[in-house]
Amino acid sequence: MGRPVMGAEGDIAGEARRRRTFAVISHPDAGKSTMTEALALHAAAISEAGAVHGKAGRRGVTSDWMEMERARGISITSAALRFEYHGHVFNLVDTPGHADFSEDTYRVLAAVDCAVMLLDAAKGMEPQTMKLFEVCRHRRIPVITFVNKWDRPGREALELLDEIEERTGLRPTPLTWPIGTAEGFRGVVDRLDDRIVLYTRTAHGATRALETELSPDRAEAELGADWIRASEEVDLLGAIGADHDQKRFEAHESTPVLFGAALSNFGVARLLDVLVGLAPAPAPRADVDGALRPLDAPFSGLVFKVQANMDRAHRDRIAFVRVCSGRFERGMVLTHAATGRPFATKYAQSVFGQERSTIDEAHPGDVVGLVNASALRPGDTLYEGQAVEFPPIPSFAPELFATARVRDTSKAKQFRRGVDQLDAEGVIQVLGSDLRGDQAPVFAAVGAMQFEVVQHRLAAEFGAEIVLDRLEYSLARRTDAASAEILRRQRGAEVLTRRRDQALLAVFSDQWRMRSIQREHPELTLDPLIAGE
Numbered sequence: 310m311g312r313p314v315m316g317a318e319g320d321i322a323g324e325a326r327r328r329r330t331f332a333v334i335s336h337p338d339a340g341k342s343t344m345t346e347a348l349a350l351h352a353a354a355i356s357e358a359g360a361v362h363g364k365a366g367r368r369g370v371t372s373d374w375m376e377m378e379r380a381r382g383i384s385i386t387s388a389a390l391r392f393e394y395h396g397h398v399f400n401l402v403d404t405p406g407h408a409d410f411s412e413d414t415y416r417v418l419a420a421v422d423c424a425v426m427l428l429d430a431a432k433g434m435e436p437q438t439m440k441l442f443e444v445c446r447h448r449r450i451p452v453i454t455f456v457n458k459w460d461r462p463g464r465e466a467l468e469l470l471d472e473i474e475e476r477t478g479l480r481p482t483p484l485t486w487p488i489g490t491a492e493g494f495r496g497v498v499d500r501l502d503d504r505i506v507l508y509t510r511t512a513h514g515a516t517r518a519l520e521t522e523l524s525p526d527r528a529e530a531e532l533g534a535d536w537i538r539a540s541e542e543v544d545l546l547g548a549i550g551a552d553h554d555q556k557r558f559e560a561h562e563s564t565p566v567l568f569g570a571a572l573s574n575f576g577v578a579r580l581l582d583v584l585v586g587l588a589p590a591p592a593p594r595a596d597v598d599g600a601l602r603p604l605d606a607p608f609s610g611l612v613f614k615v616q617a618n619m620d621r622a623h624r625d626r627i628a629f630v631r632v633c634s635g636r637f638e639r640g641m642v643l644t645h646a647a648t649g650r651p652f653a654t655k656y657a658q659s660v661f662g663q664e665r666s667t668i669d670e671a672h673p674g675d676v677v678g679l680v681n682a683s684a685l686r687p688g689d690t691l692y693e694g695q696a697v698e699f700p701p702i703p704s705f706a707p708e709l710f711a712t713a714r715v716r717d718t719s720k721a722k723q724f725r726r727g728v729d730q731l732d733a734e735g736v737i738q739v740l741g742s743d744l745r746g747d748q749a750p751v752f753a754a755v756g757a758m759q760f761e762v763v764q765h766r767l768a769a770e771f772g773a774e775i776v777l778d779r780l781e782y783s784l785a786r787r788t789d790a791a792s793a794e795i796l797r798r799q800r801g802a803e804v805l806t807r808r809r810d811q812a813l814l815a816v817f818s819d820q821w822r823m824r825s826i827q828r829e830h831p832e833l834t835l836d837p838l839i840a841g842e
């Protein structure tokens with residue numbers, strides 16, 4: 310592993326082969342920012358650890374468009390960090406890291422080929438871990454699990470494996486196995502390469518962890534009881550057949566597991582090697598008709614995130630596009646599949662946090678930020694030449710609803726403009742009905758944080774302070790005009806139109822209410838908003 314695979318000049322398939330496009334995901338506090346920094350540090354993409362997220366005491370480069378983000382030390386913006394490692398190009402797509410789930414997380418995962426799930430060694434599976442595993446299952450995204458913070462007292466390694474299997478149904482296949490725990494974490498048995506690797510702590514984990522290989526003949530003498538235990542457990546793993554199987558991993562049936570400590574860089578180099586060796590490279594993407602767009606077809610890309618006003622110095626709107634086929638060259642004029650209109654790409658950038666650099670060329674798997682992208686929405690396709698449209702990113706079923714009105718009615722225009730903007734960015738779903746009128750749209754969200762973000766941004770960017778009133782609905786179903794007639798007469802239900810696509814949504818106070826209406830009117834059309842829900 311770690312061998313360079315160089316794409317020949319002009320060879321798009323070769324360029325795609327050396328791309329690894331992935332996200333690091335976790336329950337908050339499991340170490341996502343630390344791991345992002347550690348990965349980038351190892352690959353020497355940024356000059357110092359801590360340059361990615363502006364946490365207290367570190368060099369802050371997180372965009373300042375939202376003070377809230379910094380105050381809480383969380384990352385709400387999403388973009389991609391790109392770095393090279395052993396001849397491979399890594400695109401680390403950042404996912405929102407806050408406790409509340411938002412639609413962004415789902416959308417961002419539409420842009421990756423693989424996910425690295427971090428578990429906190431002491432906490433194991435946490436609520437967000439479960440949800441994220443679920444999204445990956447839904448999207449069939451292969452997951453590599455990294456058990457982090459092994460340098461701190463935590464759970465038993467075997468117990469964590471059991472928990473992963475029980476809660477996710479995925480078969481955990483450890484690639485490395487820890488020798489010692491907490492302060493006594495000495496290194497790992499590398500099951501793939503059949504090596505023993507020892508780690509040496511360096512000051513504050515600021516530089517690369519020192520790794521040395523230990524000959525198995527000397528293991529017992531040097532490592533004593535820790536080795537005896539680790540080797541017994543490794544034998545057990547072999548006996549139960551917890552071995553890596555590439556096909557099962559790619560089919561989302563098993564998850565390779567690594568142990569380490571991002572803070573000390575323990576296991577980080579191994580993770581990079583595993584991404585090179587096992588994570589899938591970009592593959593042809595299916596279009597709306599299920600036909601695969603070959604990697605070397607003319608350019609096509611999927612918009613997976615749109616964001617405005619990321620930085621006060623550049624008041625603009627950026628669409629993040631994942632390249633699906635062909636070569637992107639700055640200046641190209643593309644076609645926007647949804648409208649058939651041309652889209653100029655003079656201002657293409659690679660963006661992470663506040664750092665932007667102009668991007669001139671990109672290949673399948675890469676992420677490009679397109680400036681002035683007011684016409685683009687998440688889920689849109691851009692292409693060159695031969696037309697293509699990728700399936701829309703399924704929008705998640707909202708569970709929280711609130712009406713919004715502007716506090717100062719002289720700001721009604723700003724309010725409307727702001728709501729349109731945030732709707733287009735996909736920050737929130739905007740619903741409405743004739744009954745409620747234009748002045749009081751209904752906001753629908755997956756996580757409560759989305760409401761806070763909208764409230765903050767409407768005030769900060771559009772000068773429109775709003776009052777939100779939570780509605781007592783908790784679930785939504787897609788319906789049709791005939792059913793809407795019946796539903797309008799029911800208590801505990803309402804029919805709203807989603808602005809984005811004019812879809813009719815029936816919302817209910819709870820499952821029980823919906824079922825009782827359904828019992829009375831079995832003819833009603835009430836479809837889940839996402840397949841399999």
Ligand code: G4P
Binds near residue numbers: 460
């Ligand atoms: P997040 O992005 O997933 O929310 O997690 P983050 O990286 O911010 O890490 C959460 C806390 O866990 C941080 O400590 C971080 O230093 C610590 N941490 C991350 N990885 C490891 C590890 O491998 N070992 C140990 N021992 N700690 C780890 P904090 O004190 O909350 O934040 P900070 O003040 O260091 O930024």
